[in-house]
Amino acid sequence: MDLEGYAAHLIINNEKDAQAKLKEKIIEFKNKKIGDEEAEIFAAAVLKEAEAALAVKGDVFEYQKSGASMGEFGVGSRGAGDFYVHEKIGHVIGKTTAVLDSSNLDDSGVVTLEKDQDYLVVTVDGMHSRLSAFPFLAGFHVAKAALRDIYVMGAKPSAMLSDIHVADDGDTAMIFDHLAGIAAVSELSGIPLVTGSTLRIGGDMVIGERMTGCVGAVGAVNQNSLTARNKAAPGDLILMTEGTGGGTVTTAAIYSGYEKAAAVVDKTLNIDFLIAVQALLDSEEKWQTQIHVMTDVTNGGVRGDAYEISKEADVRLVFDDDALLQCVEPTVLEMFQTLEIDFRGVSIDSLLVICPPEIADPVIQTIKTAGVKMYVVGRVEEKQAGKFDTALIVGGVEKEFKPMFREAAYTPLKKAIGEKTPPDFDGMKKGIDAAADAAIEKKERIVKRIRNRKG
Structure with missing residues (x-):
């Protein structure tokens, strides 16, 4: 509290x-x-x-309110509201000298290393907020998520770092269990956990046992091997690996009271995604230099990824629903179907690859040889007037395939809240816009004030 x-x-x-x-x-x-x-x-x-x-009172102590709370606007819920705020985050940060920054809506940031032909890739992922009571699982899945975000840029991770905050009444052992989860991924992947921070949430002011935290990762990639969402091109094919899920699937299994929860959670405990990408990086053909896009199917599910890629690359994406069904591990898919959760709108931790059609089969074979299943699930086209920018073919019929206001509801509480866009969403956006602009103006004032001191 x-x-x-x-x-x-x-x-x-x-x-x-x-x-x-x-x-x-x-x-x-x-x-x-x-x-x-x-x-x-x-x-x-x-x-x-x-x-x-x-x-x-005073400029540095106050901020302009948007009038929309985090929950009302769907921030963190991986839907339309969340995507909108992430665009505004890039707006507030502004244009940087980075190769890829927050404005690109990609998995990681990328900067150029001095006197080198390599890029430094940096990312950070927050642990699933509902796994606070299960520190090991929270640590395992957030570590895996951070490494995924480095790998999908075509980079090889070099190190991880962690940050853990536990509320005042939380047992100190939560720290150790959480770190054990991170360290398990570190040991399995060979990527060291090298530093971190441990604090209480709010110090003495927050009581209870809630835990939160994040894992960051860094890696390097040659300029010729960088994959980014804005590189998708008409004519490309879309491939996906079989996903077993991570923090989201674990949370759904536990909090829905699913009778086979233990079996589902066990399926999530793997590093198949990391193995798949590493196989591409290690291939003699260096497939990552020919692949246009790699990403992980997480935020908002494949619906969310399709929306972001279409927007960033200015292309149209078409998916086949029957093919997508193959990309969910059977035990996990059974849970989704039993609990009536739309797997297309939640994180399933699949690797999504967009590449020229002539290398699709060898890419699939390379990943299959590493022990991970992969399928062709769609194609990339030029945008066309009168056609959906992102489409899903179901029973031969093309339907619009876009994110809901929130990701697909995967717990009883999320189902109670719903996925519908609030009626005053446009009004909320105006408040968000004004608050973001005010933050930029404040930054500029403070920066100017500090610089003038040196004069």
Whole structure:
């Protein structure tokens, strides 16, 4: 529980007996591990700090509100709202000297190494927020995700780093279990975990046992081998490996109360994706130098990836639904079908490759030889007026294939919230636009102020 946020809410709303209410929450969440007098002192201190924070005014202390909360706008839910915010993130950061940066909506950032023909590839992935109670699984899947994002740029990962935050009442052993999950992927892949950070979420102000964190990774790639989403070209074929899922599939299995959850989770514990890409990098033909696009089917599922690739490369993508069905591991697919989860709109951790048709078969064979199944699932065309930019062929009929407002609902709570676009979405976007522009203006003011000090 965020005590500081709760205290600020009480103060702003002029709630009576604010200290008593706060004290009650502290005792409740601390599970009676704190005495009455100690809780009273604790509550008084929290209120004092919250009041002090609310009283501070000035440019660097305040930000322009958008009027749309993270949940309302679908941020982190891998749909239309989330994609829109990510575009705005690139807008706020602005154009950089990087080869690929946040504005490219790609899996990783890329910069040029000085006096070299190589690029440095950098990425970071947050752990699945619902796996807080399962630190090992959270660590395993976020480590795998970070390495995927390096590999799909055509790069070989060199090292990983981690960041772990555990709330005040979380057991310290959560750190070790989480790191064990990351280290398992490190050992299996041969990519070392070299550094990290460990903190409490919100310090003393957040009570409970919630854990969050991320894993970053770095790697290098020759300029001739870089694959990026904007390189997809008309005439290309779209290939996908069989996906077993990661954090999303694990979360769906656990929180849906699926009777075969243990079997599904066990299927996710592999590094097949990494093995598949490594096979391409190690091939005599160096297929990564001829492949146009590599990405992982994660954020928003293949629906989301199709949307982003189509937009970045200005091409039309057409998928075959029967072929996509082959790309979900049978045990995982059975769960999706039983729980009525649309696998096309969630992360299944497949490798998606877009390449010229003449190398499609040898690419598939190279990956098959490494022990991973791969199929042709679609094609790339020029955009055409009157046709969907992203399409799905179902029973011979072409249908629009675009992200929903949120990724496909894969837990009971997500199904309760739904996937529909809120009626005031356009109004929310205006608030988001204004807030992003205000952040840019603020950055420019502060940068100018700091530079002028040196004058």
